[in-house]
Amino acid sequence: MPTSPAPKDTPEAAIGTGTGGVPRLFAVIRALTEVQAEGGRVTQLARTVGLTQATTHRLLQSLMAEGMVEQDERSKLYRLSIDFFALAAKAGNAGDLRSLCRPVLLRLCASLGDSIFLLVRSGFDAVCLDRSEGPFPIRSFTGDVGGRIALGVGQGSLAILAFLPEAEREEVIRFNLSRVREYGVYDEVYLRTEIERVRQAGYAARNTGLLEGMAGVAVPICDREGRAVAALSVGTIADRLNPDRLPTVVELLKREAAAVGPKIHPFDPSLRRPSQSLAGSAATQRIPAPG
Template sequence: MKKSSAALHGAAGARVPQYPIESVDNALKVLLLLGERSELRLTEVSEYLGVASSTAHRLLAMLQYRGFVRQNERTKAYGPGTALTGVAFSIMQRFDFRSVLRPYLERLNTELAETVHLGLLDGAMVRFIDAVESPRAVRVASRLGLSIPAHATSTGKAMLAQLTPDELHTLYPEEELEGLTERSIRSRSQLEEQLATVRRRGYATSTEESESGVSSVAVAFPYRGTPARIAFNAAVPASRMSAADQRAIGAALRAVVDEAAPLLHG
């Protein structure tokens, strides 16, 4: 297994500690590797660290106990745990990309006259972390602060489309998916078909899949160089969302995302 530069050399410019603690170093190496891969197997960790399988198992057991990794009961592979994603989310919040993107969200609201959101992918859920409501009398209410299953939203599907097949299967290890409405996606196979469509046309849609009477369109920000997997969406009463509207909103969202994306990295 090829080791990452971070594992081989440490952080850029950092000196080797005078009194290194090998067990701590190995635990951190595993966490760094989880930043590059969707899942890890015991044999891979053992080879990566150059330690016996029993040593790697004890290390993973402690990381699992503290919530930094979780084990898939079916495949026995290890993935990021809730403690690790929680720490990452807390750090991301300190980089207030919401403030950076707020003017673009407001511009979309003005241009489309519909409710617009900024969503963040958190495991298999979408957190809506910013929103501007439509000025129209009949409108979709803001979902600010809510968390909704990603596969039931255009916002989630836009970001899920960026994942590799292995990453998607780690998030959704079972074929059956729970739906929120009668129109919700109910299987991983159906989700994969829709994600292929998202990748082909550059935007995701949802038609009453998370809430009756609500349709939406979303475009994800390029993940490389951004602080999180995030996306803009526009939510519209289903009664005034046609196929032509979907295409027009998708184009508007793509244009704004393309313009704003460079602000999220150096």
């Protein structure tokens, strides 16, 4: 005798013993993309996809078993995993941001004769994903590849912070304010004034004196949605970034950033877990603040 199809919300339908379960799995995946930054609870996801909590939990467990979803042990929140994004990036046949920007860094370094940095956001920090060394000895906040600095300190991280969506920007400011104060010249008024100046100018360039004799200028790299995910930054000695030369440097940086932005793969793992794209143990080292 023919068997009846599984009821809409039975365990068999939830897990997906046939094609009927596939849409539900993808519904959960789509729901997770909407809460990827903060993570989602079973109750929240169940409401979004229109299933019971028990069924949604079984779907999440199935996705976790395949490595596509991860759960934070402390908060119990669910997120799409790094394996999911890596799989999507591989399927899209797109180079990661570091590979995409490597020719850009080399080109800018040759054109300007200065050190060029690629920074990406990592939570409340900016991480140096790559750099191309110029002929002048310089010091930078992030140091070598893998170095970190609080968003808001240094031109590259300030360029990223300034062009984050407003809600994210406010969250970062609240979290990082005590951290940036450790540098001695920052307070909330100053930081917000700098952010507004960067937003109006479209770039960050000011010698704060935190690194004596050093100067920098940076522009954000925005993805297809206009969200700042990275920055191109020039680090050089202060004399080389005078008012006459600055517009030329800014124009070159903006041109390269504008060309890279549309090519960024939306599932690039290096933008979600920068340390996965860094070579060596430097990825986990924190660079101390300049003395």
